[in-house]
Structure formats: structure tokens, C-alpha cells
Amino acid sequence: MNGGDGEQSYANNSVLQRKVISLTKPLRDEAITGLYRNSLPTSLAIADLGCSCGPNTFLVISETIKVVEKLRQEMNHKSPEYKIFLNDLLGNDFNTIFQSLDTFKKNLRNEMGTEMDHCYIFGAPGSFYDRLFPDKSMHFIHSSYSLQFLSKVPEGVENHKGNIYLSSTSPSYVVKAYNEQYKRDFCHFLKCRAQELVEGGRLLVTLIGRQSEEPWSKDCCAIWELMATDLKDMVSQVKL
Structure with missing residues (x-):
């Protein structure tokens, strides 16, 4: 993801991702409401995995805190201590995130019209296919x-020429290799999160889906075919 806040940055080209975050708000609200009512934690640890950078980074966090703050006021409880962990790969633009922390906290307090006792925000760089937290x-x-996104390119797809992902021309062994790699990755992801979550904790994951049974369906793979076509055109114009 392109860092910074320029014209080509992820921050200014992530409208679709923001729309998805908005659509899943009812599920997040339900999850955090159930968690808070059942455990009433005095310290609340929240993580966003694959946070990238830009306005979307703080959207989930701010909405989650607002739900908790509303609940604790209704229940006449003291505001919990918030420990926020923002995760992405090592190359993520964490500098841009941290430079906007003061503005984020100020805007959040103004929107809620109340003071939170403590809100700490940390960067947690690394792959979410490995352990990230105690x-x-x-x-x-x-x-x-x-x-x-997989943890790595599946083994055995080196001869999948002309493609950068699954396509209608992909042989069956390539489809199988991607499928098996995803199974390994997702199972390990769940195993890691199961160890990190407290008893009664919540995990909410949003994934790209498709209506078609074909793994190369344009429901989810159209962008990769377009990118592959562009890359081939660029390569053909290179003068050796």
C-alpha cells in the first residue's frame, strides 16, 4: 500500500475499503457491546490487523471506543483504559499514522463530548499469520x-505463466495450490488469535467473497486479471 497522503497514496484511494468498514459497523457494535456487558473490563485491549494507513486506520478504533463510552455512561461506570494495537507488515507507513495521533485523539474527544481517562496507541508490525501478542x-x-492476501506465493505455481493470480486459464494444480495455501494460512491465523484472545474475547474478520463457485470469478479476481494484462503490456514494451 502506498504510504503518505499524496494523490497515489492508499489513504486517498481506499473508498471501497471504507464502505465495507461502514457496512459491517452493526456487527462490530454487537460484538463489542456483548464483550463489554459480559466482562466490564477496566482495561480494554483492541487490535486492528492489516490497518494500513490513512483515515480508515482510525475509523474502526474510533467507532469501537464510542460504543464502549456510551455503554459505560449508561451503566454509570468509569471509562476503561484503552490499549490500541495497529498491525500491518513491516513496510507499512506507520510514521504517517503516528503523526496524526494527536489530531485523532482530539477529534474523538470532541465528538464524544467527554474525556477518556487513558488511551494508548501502539504499532504492532509483523505478519498476522504469526503470533503478534502475548x-x-x-x-x-x-x-x-x-x-x-496469502502469507506467500504457493509452491508449485512457478510455471503459471501470463498470470499473477488465478484466472480462467489456470490449470487445476494451480487452483489446488492456492486453495491449500489459504487453508494453511487461515488455520494458523485462527490458532494464533485463539491464543491471544482473553476468555470471552471477540474476533471479527471481513473477507472478500464471491457468488460464483469458480475460483477465478470476476466477483473477486477481475482486478488481478486487469493488472496481469497491464504488466504483460509493460514487459512487451521493454527494449532488451
Whole structure:
């Protein structure tokens, strides 16, 4: 994802991702409401996996905190201590995130019209296909539009020429290789999160889906075919 806030940055080209985050708000609200009512934690650890950078990074966090703050006021409880962990790969533009923290906190307080006792925000760089947090340390873990990316290119697809992902011309062994790699990745992801979540914690994951049974359906793969076509055109114009 392109960092910064320029014309080609992810921050200014992530409208679709923001729309998905907005559509899943009722599910997040239900999850965090159930968590808070059942456990009434005085310290709440929240993680967003695959946070990238830009306005979407803080959207989930701010909405989650607002739900908790409304609940705790209704129940006449003291505001919990918030520990927010923002995760993405090592190359993510965490500098841009941290430079906007003061503005984020100020805007959040103004929107809620109340002071929170403590809100700490940390960067948690690394692959979410590995352990990221200590055992039983997280209350709510969220990930949106990130788990479609595999931990690595599946083995045995080196001869899948002309393509950068699955397509209608992909042989069956390539489809199988991607399928098996995804199964391994997703199972390991769930195993890691199960160790990190406290008892009664919540995990909410949003994934790209498709209506067609064909793995190369344009419901989810059209962008990769277009990108592959562009890359082939660029290569053909290179003068050796």
C-alpha cells in the first residue's frame, strides 16, 4: 500500500475499503457491546490487523471506543483504559499514522463530548499469520479486507505463466495450490488469535467473497486479471 497522503497514496484511494468498514459497523457494535456487558473490563485491549494507513486506520478504533463510552455512561461506570494495537507488515507507513495521533485523539474527544481517562496507541508490525501478542492479552481483534492476501506465493505455481493470480486459464494444480495455501494460512491465523484472545474475547474478520463457485470469478479476481494484462503490456514494451 502506498504510504503518505499524496494523490497515489492508499489513504486517498481506499473508498471501497471504507464502505465495507461502514457496512459491517452493526456487527462490530454487537460484538463489542456483548464483550463489554459480559466482562466490564477496566482495561480494554483492541487490535486492528492489516490497518494500513490513512483515515480508515482510525475509523474502526474510533467507532469501537464510542460504543464502549456510551455503554459505560449508561451503566454509570468509569471509562476503561484503552490499549490500541495497529498491525500491518513491516513496510507499512506507520510514521504517517503516528503523526496524526494527536489530531485523532482530539477529534474523538470532541465528538464524544467527554474525556477518556487513558488511551494508548501502539504499532504492532509483523505478519498476522504469526503470533503478534502475548497469551490471553487481547479483548477485541478486528480485520477488514486483509485476509485475502496469502502469507506467500504457493509452491508449485512457478510455471503459471501470463498470470499473477488465478484466472480462467489456470490449470487445476494451480487452483489446488492456492486453495491449500489459504487453508494453511487461515488455520494458523485462527490458532494464533485463539491464543491471544482473553476468555470471552471477540474476533471479527471481513473477507472478500464471491457468488460464483469458480475460483477465478470476476466477483473477486477481475482486478488481478486487469493488472496481469497491464504488466504483460509493460514487459512487451521493454527494449532488451
